[in-house]
Amino acid sequence: MGEPIELYVNGTRHPLEVDPTTPLLYVLRNDLGLRAAKFGCGIEQCGTCTVIVAGEAALACGLAVGQVGDREVITLEGLAEGDTLHPLQRAFLEEQAAQCAYCVPGVIMAAATLLARVDDPSDAELRGALAGNLCRCGAQPRMLRAVRRAAEELRT
Amino acid sequence: MSEKPPFSPSLRNNPDLDTWIGIEPDGTVRVSTGKVELGQGIKTAIARLAAEELDISLERVRVETADTARGPQEFMTAGSMSVETSGNAVRLAAAEARQVLLETAAARLAAPLSALEVADGVVRVRGSELSVSFAELYGGRAFERKITGEAMPKSPEAYRILGRPGPRIDLRAKVEGAGFLHDLTFPGMLHGRVVRPPSPAAELIDVDEAAVRALPGVVAVVRDGRFLGVVAEREEQAIRARERLRESSRWSEHETLPASETLFEWLLEQPRESYPVVDGTPEDRAVEPHADPPRAAVTLEATYTRPFTMHASIGPSAAIAEFSDDRLTVWTHSQGVAVARGAIAEALGMPPDAIRVIHADGAGCYGHNGADDAAFDAVLLARAVPSRPVRLQWMRDDEHAWEPYGPAMLIQSRGSLDAAGRVIDWSHEVFSNPHVGRPRPSGDRSEFVAAWHRAEPMQRPEPRAALFSHAGIHRNADPVYVFPRKRVVKHMIKSRPLRTSSLRGLGAYANVFAIESFMDELAHAAGVDPVEFRLRHLEDPRARAVIQAAAERASWRGAGGDGRGQGLGFARYKNAQTYVAVIMDVEVDDGSGAIRLIRALIAADAGQVVDPEGLSNQLEGGVVQAASWTLKEQVLFDRTRITSTDWESYPILGFHEVPEVETVLLNQPGAPFLGAGEAAQGPTPAAIANAVFHAIGARLREVPFTKERVRAARQGAPPRSAGQE
Numbered sequence: 001m002g003e004p005i006e007l008y009v010n011g012t013r014h015p016l017e018v019d020p021t022t023p024l025l026y027v028l029r030n031d032l033g034l035r036a037a038k039f040g041c042g043i044e045q046c047g048t049c050t051v052i053v054a055g056e057a058a059l060a061c062g063l064a065v066g067q068v069g070d071r072e073v074i075t076l077e078g079l080a081e082g083d084t085l086h087p088l089q090r091a092f093l094e095e096q097a098a099q100c101a102y103c104v105p106g107v108i109m110a111a112a113t114l115l116a117r118v119d120d121p122s123d124a125e126l127r128g129a130l131a132g133n134l135c136r137c138g139a140q141p142r143m144l145r146a147v148r149r150a151a152e153e154l155r156t
Numbered sequence: 157m158s159e160k161p162p163f164s165p166s167l168r169n170n171p172d173l174d175t176w177i178g179i180e181p182d183g184t185v186r187v188s189t190g191k192v193e194l195g196q197g198i199k200t201a202i203a204r205l206a207a208e209e210l211d212i213s214l215e216r217v218r219v220e221t222a223d224t225a226r227g228p229q230e231f232m233t234a235g236s237m238s239v240e241t242s243g244n245a246v247r248l249a250a251a252e253a254r255q256v257l258l259e260t261a262a263a264r265l266a267a268p269l270s271a272l273e274v275a276d277g278v279v280r281v282r283g284s285e286l287s288v289s290f291a292e293l294y295g296g297r298a299f300e301r302k303i304t305g306e307a308m309p310k311s312p313e314a315y316r317i318l319g320r321p322g323p324r325i326d327l328r329a330k331v332e333g334a335g336f337l338h339d340l341t342f343p344g345m346l347h348g349r350v351v352r353p354p355s356p357a358a359e360l361i362d363v364d365e366a367a368v369r370a371l372p373g374v375v376a377v378v379r380d381g382r383f384l385g386v387v388a389e390r391e392e393q394a395i396r397a398r399e400r401l402r403e404s405s406r407w408s409e410h411e412t413l414p415a416s417e418t419l420f421e422w423l424l425e426q427p428r429e430s431y432p433v434v435d436g437t438p439e440d441r442a443v444e445p446h447a448d449p450p451r452a453a454v455t456l457e458a459t460y461t462r463p464f465t466m467h468a469s470i471g472p473s474a475a476i477a478e479f480s481d482d483r484l485t486v487w488t489h490s491q492g493v494a495v496a497r498g499a500i501a502e503a504l505g506m507p508p509d510a511i512r513v514i515h516a517d518g519a520g521c522y523g524h525n526g527a528d529d530a531a532f533d534a535v536l537l538a539r540a541v542p543s544r545p546v547r548l549q550w551m552r553d554d555e556h557a558w559e560p561y562g563p564a565m566l567i568q569s570r571g572s573l574d575a576a577g578r579v580i581d582w583s584h585e586v587f588s589n590p591h592v593g594r595p596r597p598s599g600d601r602s603e604f605v606a607a608w609h610r611a612e613p614m615q616r617p618e619p620r621a622a623l624f625s626h627a628g629i630h631r632n633a634d635p636v637y638v639f640p641r642k643r644v645v646k647h648m649i650k651s652r653p654l655r656t657s658s659l660r661g662l663g664a665y666a667n668v669f670a671i672e673s674f675m676d677e678l679a680h681a682a683g684v685d686p687v688e689f690r691l692r693h694l695e696d697p698r699a700r701a702v703i704q705a706a707a708e709r710a711s712w713r714g715a716g717g718d719g720r721g722q723g724l725g726f727a728r729y730k731n732a733q734t735y736v737a738v739i740m741d742v743e744v745d746d747g748s749g750a751i752r753l754i755r756a757l758i759a760a761d762a763g764q765v766v767d768p769e770g771l772s773n774q775l776e777g778g779v780v781q782a783a784s785w786t787l788k789e790q791v792l793f794d795r796t797r798i799t800s801t802d803w804e805s806y807p808i809l810g811f812h813e814v815p816e817v818e819t820v821l822l823n824q825p826g827a828p829f830l831g832a833g834e835a836a837q838g839p840t841p842a843a844i845a846n847a848v849f850h851a852i853g854a855r856l857r858e859v860p861f862t863k864e865r866v867r868a869a870r871q872g873a874p875p876r877s878a879g880q881e
Contacts, residue, residue, distance in 0.1 A: 019372075022392045029339075030391055036333020040470050041552040042395070045803040048470060076333045089331045093323065096769045099777050100195025100520035101330035102471040108331070130811040134803065136470045137195055137520045138780025140814040142773065 008070055009034065010078030020066025024058075025049045027065045028075060036076035036105040040134070047133035050106040051075050057113040057132075076105040079112060087150040088112055097146035099137035107133045111147045119155050121147075160305045166190065167245040170228035173256075173299040176249035177206070181295035183277055185212055187246060188220045190230025191238040192491060192515040193326055196833045197770035198238045200325045202246050204767055208317045209250035209309055210257075211274035212290070219325065222493045222515040232492035232594075234523070234658065236733055236831030239766055243829055247309050253299065255307035260293050312764060312825035319765045319823055326517070337489050337516035338474050338549070345476070346375055347391040348537040348548040349398035351384040352558050353609070355797040356653070357410040358382070364404035371397050376540040381611035385537045387546055398551070411795040413653050420461050420566050423587055426651040429621050433644040436625045436634040436731055443645050449581040452572035454681045460569065460670040462841075462859040463790035464654055465562040466806060471519025472555040473526030477534035478545040484511045484538070488531040489518025491594075496528050498597035500535055503607045503614060522781070524657040526550050526559045528595045532604040553801040558605055561791055562659030563589035563649075565629075567670035577682030579693060584633055585645040586667055590619045591628035593657030605655075621648040626730035632664035632838055635671045636728050637693035654793070661729075661837035665782060666859075668727040668838030669845070673857065676723070676846040685714040686724050686846065698761050699728060699735055701822060706737035706759035709820050716850035719744050723846025725839030734835035735761040738779055740815070740843035744851045749866030751848060753783055753815035758836060760819065763827040771832055772819040778836030779817060784809035786841040788860050 002017040009032060016031055023042075028034045028051070040048025042061045049060040054071040079086035088108045091097070098104050107130060114121055114129040121129070126147060135143065170176070170190070178186040187206040193199045203217040220227055230242055254274065261279035262269050265286050273282050280287040312319070329335040353360070360382040368386060369377050373393030378385040386401055388394040414422040431438035448455055476487040484506065490496040493513040501508040513531075521527055534548035550558075565588040572581040593616075595603040602614035622628035630646040659665075679689035687707045694700050703726055706712075713722055721744070726737045741754040756779045762771055788807050792800045800806040845856045854869035 019392070026391045030341075033341075034333075035339040038336070038338060038471060039549065040472070041803060043552060043802060045552075046470060080332065085331070092331050093327055096324055096327065096773055098195075098324075098327060098330065099197070099773055100470070100517075101327060102195075102336065102469075102519035104331055105333050127812040133811065134470060134808060135811075136468055136522075136781065136808060138777035138784070138809075138814070139773070140780060140809075140811050141776060141817045144811070144814075 005065060007065065007068060007073060009073045010075060018065060020064060022065050023061050024051070024063045024065050024068060024073070025060035028060060034075045034077050038102060038105060040103070047110060048103055048106040050109040050133065052109055052113055055116065057110050076108055079108070086112070087153040088147065091146040091150035091153070092143070095142050095146040095149060097139055097142040099139050103133060103135045107135065107143055111150070115151055115154055119151065121151060161248060161309065163305060164241040164244045166228060166230045166241040167248060167303060170245070171302045173249055173252055173301050173303050175228050176246060177253045177299070179290050179294040179297070181291055183289060183291040183295070184216045184218055185210060185290070186218055186220060188227035189242045189246065190222050190228040191233045191242045192221045193517050194233060194491070195520045196774055197324055197767060198233065200770055201239050201243055201766045203325050204317050204322065205243050205247045206250040208315060209247055210254050210277070212277040214317060214322060214325070216277055224493050224497050224511070224513045229494055232495055234491050236729060236833040236835065238831070239829045240831050243766065248305055249303055251307040251309040252303050256299055256301070257290055257293050261288050264288050264293065319768060319825070321769050322767065324770065335517055336471070337476070337487055337518055338471060340476060340487060340516060342476070342545040345545045345547055346387050346389060346541060347394035348385060348387045348534060348546045349394045349551065350533050350548070350554065351398055351402045351405060352554055353382055354407055355409045356655070357412040358407040361406040361408055363401065363406070367404055368397050368401045371400060376537070377401065378537055378540050380536065381609055381613060383536065383606050383609040385533065387537050387541055409796050413793050413795050415795065416793055419463065419564060423564060423566055423649055426649045428587070428650060429648045431621065431623070431646045433630045433634055433646050436630070438621065438623045438630060438646050440623070446570065446583045446643055449572050449641060451574070452580060453575040454573040455570070456677055456681055457568070457570040458674055458677060458857055460567045460666065460673060460857045462565050462666045462669065464564045464656070465659060465785050465789050466556065466791055466800065467522045467525040467559055467659055468806060468808060469519045469521055469525050469555060472550040472552055473518065473530035474547065474549045475531040475534035476545055476547045477531070477538035479538050479542045482510060484535065486511065486513045486531050486535060487516050488513060488527060489516060489521065490527045490531055491521065491524070495594065495596045496531055499528070499595035499602065499604065500532055502597050503532065503602050503604055504535070522660040524560055524594050526555050529558065529605045532595070532606050536606055556801045556806060557798040560593050560655045560657035563591060563656040565663065565666035567666060569670050569674040571674060571678055573678060573682050577684050579637070579639045579678060581641045582635070582639045583643040584670065585647060586629055586633050586663065587647040587649060588629040588663065589649050589652050589656045590621065591656065591658050591662040592622060593655065619648065619650050619652060621646070626732070629663045631662045631667065631730060632727055633667040634731060636696065636699060636731050638695050639693065654791070660781070661834040664727065664729065664834065664838040665785070665841065668725065669841040669859065672725040672727070672839060672842030673845050676842070676849065677855065687712055687714065690724070690726060699726070702726070702735040702737045702759045702761050705820050705822055706739050706757055709759065709818070710739040710757040712739065716847070719746055719851050721847040721850030723843045723848070723850060725841070725843035725846065727838040729831070729835035729838065734830045734832040736775065736835045736839050738836065738839040738843040740847045742844060742847040742851055744848055744866065746852070749863035749870065751787060751844065751861060751866060753813070753844070755816045755818065756783070758817065758819045759822065760832065760835065761822040761824060762832045763824050763830040765821055765823045766829055768821055771821060774833050775819055775836045776817040778834065779840050780809065780814055782837045782840035783815070783844065786844050786859050786861055790860055
């Protein structure tokens with residue numbers, strides 16, 4: 001049931017032959033080798049698969065690849081520039097804002113979406129933007145510190 | 157200080173230096189551990205210990221974790237023991253390797269040992285240009301000796317790394333999106349999914365295997381009794397096939413679960429084994445009834461409960477298995493690779509030597525979650541497609557419904573005070589299912605869910621009470637406080653309609669919830685400040701120091717009101733490991749009963765601190781996780797099925813609900829390292845309950861502290877207690 005579909009991901013166009021109803025998550029991971037977005041629930045409840053589609057945070061487990069069209073998809077892999085980490089990635093390292101880190105790609109993408117719109121988010125805005133991302137290890141306080149740190153770096 | 161440091165069991169069982177340390181030709185050092193990274197930072201702690209003793213920079217150290225084919229075999233990563241067992245072994249091994257390198261360098265450079273110094277893997281003759289690197293001395297060459305323990309590790313004054321902040325070594329890969337078992341891929345890899353029965357006792361009547369086999373990409377459908385699984389070329393094909401398999405299956409279901417509204421009444425009616433616990437250890441003799449002391453000024457009693465609680469890992473369990481030429485390789489995030497290998501071998505009737513089990517990082521597991529079952533599921537699917545690796549991924553409902561839960565627990569507390577406000581009698585009886593259900597070699601029994609479901613099923617082992625110190629149900633049931641009369645009883649409930657096993661802290665969460673809540677209830681009856689009341693009954697100076705540090709940093713007020721309050725919880729994990737005091741600041745909404753966590757202040761003494769950031773992270777994470785259990789969590793079920801099957805039916809604390817957290821570490825240079833991974837779970841629920849009491853005068857004794865329960869407690873509806881004066 002594969003159909004020719006072209007995806008525009010992290011600045012590169014990818015021609016694919018895939019069933020258009022396939023969730024974007026599996027195409028990113030298995031066809032494009034972009035494994036940062038992870039499977040957490042598959043039912044749009046946990047945010048682990050968060051990517052950015054046309055500037056908005058999107059849950060890749062709930063978005064059929066045939067629905068993406070020519071909108072640009074950005075994954076965590078697309079945030080870094082070569083070997084230079086994005087300020088959010090650097091901030092997560094410096095604040096040690098993770099324990100198991102399984103939820104981290106999704107959290108960073110949700111945070112990146114916020115920081116692209118709001119350069120000095122309030123605590124409420126920050127917590128609200130991340131409310132759809134679950135973290136089971138309890139690293140949220142550190143992650144909030146890391147996002148604030150990255151926001152400051154991005155402002156200067 | 158010339159006494160040889162004691163060998164931990166890890167070192168006794170793995171005495172060859174080469175098992176632990178290898179110098180690579182490129183100047184890096186391979187350090188092996190039989191422990192595994194769970195997100196608790198053990199890889200980093202191990203790397204730091206090795207780098208410190210070898211005098212090499214942290215960047216040059218590469219840590220390899222548990223693999224049945226190589227490296228030290230260290231049983232399991234559990235019980236907050238890794239830094240004490242593996243850490244101490246690595247410390248001694250690295251010190252010994254450094255000694256060997258120095259002796260070899262002395263000969264090579266024709267200089268006495270006393271003239272040599274080491275910096276970042278280079279040995280230099282002091283005050284000269286003469287030098288030789290570790291790589292030049294031993295690159296690619298085996299040490300070929302047993303660890304003698306005669307090379308003394310460094311004293312704390314010389315530490316460059318331990319106790320100072322530094323990076324988590326596995327985090328870089330993870331913030332770039334890699335680093336998990338779930339991300340591994342192999343040539344020819346297939347995707348597998350399982351279909352579990354809709355309820356624990358459901359029997360399979362029929363299923364349309366042919367229809368599923370005909371779906372695009374499906375390579376195999378496995379039906380073995382009521383074990384059902386599917387293997388497909390592409391991941392989404394496996395998921396679709398799973399759905400079709402599930403939809404086409406018909407089951408006969410039976411009511412085997414208790415009524416959840418009367419769970420604790422049910423618990424108390426079940427057959428049980430009872431043991432008195434003395435100094436933390438159960439004794440195999442009859443339990444004597446409790447009698448109140450004469451001349452008590454006040455006697456109180458209270459009952460505390462916590463429900464079945466989930467590990468609820470964010471990344472559902474997964475495994476990769478491949479059969480090739482009668483050999484089986486399994487990639488798993490199980491906490492114990494050799495134990496898993498033994499259990500798999502028994503379940504298949506295969507020799508363990510033909511199986512290699514390798515650990516790769518999973519999501520946080522917090523104890524025995526679905527990891528081991530996923531490994532066995534992967535094996536059963538891989539058998540259907542020899543010579544092709546199968547990546548088996550549990551779906552969200554598999555993890556929620558089939559992981560083993562932390563058992564429901566009930567504690568009956570009773571205590572008396574004299575006229576001076578001191579505790580003169582204390583009784584603590586704890587009721588619970590066992591806390592260990594891990595698959596391990598057990599003869600003809602198995603703890604694998606799939607083994608129970610196969611056409612030739614293996615039975616579960618009989619429930620066994622753990623009888624060693626501070627284990628399972630009675631972990632931390634024996635308080636650290638000094639009381640003239642103390643009675644602790646462990647009741648192991650033998651009926652197990654819900655599957656239970658180890659959840660972080662095991663019995664400590666509920667036992668310390670009860671102890672620390674009851675201490676506050678007694679303090680209140682005595683008219684004594686809760687911090688002062690603890691200190692009155694504590695002799696251990698380190699325990700006192702932790703409580704006082706917390707109180708000072710939290711600006712302890714001791715009383716609240718108008719909806720705001722502070723509460724203290726304190727414990728020493730297993731009365732032998734890390735000391736933790738938690739002071740929680742809360743605000744309670746008068747109308748709704750909602751509890752808002754404002755700030756958690758943690759003070760901890762973990763002995764000599766190996767990794768301050770890692771330690772703080774574990775403690776903070778433990779508090780936030782335990783706060784989630786306390787405010788929100790309970791496994792829901794009807795008479796037949798588990799009904800907590802997703803995040804809506806099992807909500808956890810979110811970003812909008814977490815408190816600010818601050819940690820104070822009381823470093824003890826040179827003191828033994830103390831395990832901390834589970835030490836913050838126990839103190840947290842009472843810190844919250846005690847804070848709520850100070851905020852609104854209502855006592856919460858049933859976890860989770862739902863809004864309904866807060867409102868009911870505020871209205872004075874007595875939960876399960878009576879006080880007599």
